[in-house]
Amino acid sequence: MSAEKEHVAINKAHWDGMADHWVALGERLWALEVPEWGIWHTPDRRAPLLPTDMTGMDAVELGCGTGYVAGWMARRGAKVTAIDVSPRQLETAKRLALQYDAPVTFIEGDAEITGLPDAAFDFAVSEYGAAIWCDPAVWLREAYRILRPGGRLSFLGTHPLMILATPQNGAACDFGLHRPYRDMGRIDWSDAEVEPGGMEFNLSFEGWITLFADIGFQVTGYRELYASKTNTTELEHVTADWARRYPTEHVWWLQKSP
Numbered sequence: 001m002s003a004e005k006e007h008v009a010i011n012k013a014h015w016d017g018m019a020d021h022w023v024a025l026g027e028r029l030w031a032l033e034v035p036e037w038g039i040w041h042t043p044d045r046r047a048p049l050l051p052t053d054m055t056g057m058d059a060v061e062l063g064c065g066t067g068y069v070a071g072w073m074a075r076r077g078a079k080v081t082a083i084d085v086s087p088r089q090l091e092t093a094k095r096l097a098l099q100y101d102a103p104v105t106f107i108e109g110d111a112e113i114t115g116l117p118d119a120a121f122d123f124a125v126s127e128y129g130a131a132i133w134c135d136p137a138v139w140l141r142e143a144y145r146i147l148r149p150g151g152r153l154s155f156l157g158t159h160p161l162m163i164l165a166t167p168q169n170g171a172a173c174d175f176g177l178h179r180p181y182r183d184m185g186r187i188d189w190s191d192a193e194v195e196p197g198g199m200e201f202n203l204s205f206e207g208w209i210t211l212f213a214d215i216g217f218q219v220t221g222y223r224e225l226y227a228s229k230t231n232t233t234e235l236e237h238v239t240a241d242w243a244r245r246y247p248t249e250h251v252w253w254l255q256k257s258p
């Protein structure tokens with residue numbers, strides 16, 4: 001790995017170290033018939049990241065973690081490739097793919113430079129994988145390259161508002177603004193109190209929209225996700241009370257020009 005890819009090395013070490021904590025959630029999500037998304041388990045009807053029928057599609061997941069999204073796509077009939085930088089996360093993903101008899105091709109690698117051929121996929125997806133852990137200017141260009149003309153990409157990640165409302169020490173979101181919105185870019189959680197480590201990325205809305213247009217992606221959909229009115233979950237980094245009032249996640253649906 002080259003020196004300029006410091007964030008990839010940091011995130012790989014971070015996720016290898018965290019992998020054991022994600023096994024139980026991965027097992028629960030692999031078992032679901034209908035997907036649910038993100039930290040509030042948003043129902044699929046509110047945020048349908050995947051095409052309903054994926055029969056015969058070539059699909060790729062970028063930063064697959066424990067691989068349940070890849071598994072859901074395989075169940076919908078896609079031929080699935082899933083890439084992740086963490087060998088420990090991939091151990092879980094491969095075990096669960098075997099258990100569920102899901103024919104997914106797993107690749108250990110960097111979603112910013114996949115090594116996959118040009119125009120090889122009809123569909124790409126990321127839920128908290130490349131979507132937040134990779135440099136958007138790099139991984140989105142890579143996703144564009146490996147998609148066929150007219151191919152689609154959907155991804156779910158942290159809403160910029162939540163980044164602004166998170167104290168620099170990584171404590172739970174509050175009602176202040178803790179960093180500049182301008183040039184948000186790279187967010188270093190090495191010294192965070194909650195889940196220290198990891199280098200995350202986000203952009204302003206202007207930043208996202210401008211980047212999509214520069215690359216050639218058309219925006220076909222966008223949604224901000226909140227905790228539901230009945231949700232009382234208290235996560236370490238955000239409370240349901242906060243997330244009922246402000247969006248914590250967003251989903252983009254994009255299409256490569258035909």
Ligand SMILES: C[S@@+](CC[C@H](N)C(=O)[O-])C[C@H]1O[C@@H](n2cnc3c(N)ncnc32)[C@H](O)[C@@H]1O
Pocket residue numbers: 008011012015016022062063064065066067069083084085086089109110111112127128129130133134
């Ligand atoms: C939160 S998991 C995402 C998977 C799953 N959807 C989830 O929410 O648990 C984040 C994953 O992104 C992976 N990741 C981080 N940087 C990456 C990179 N440069 N290339 C590929 N995967 C990466 C991590 O190894 C980790 O498994």
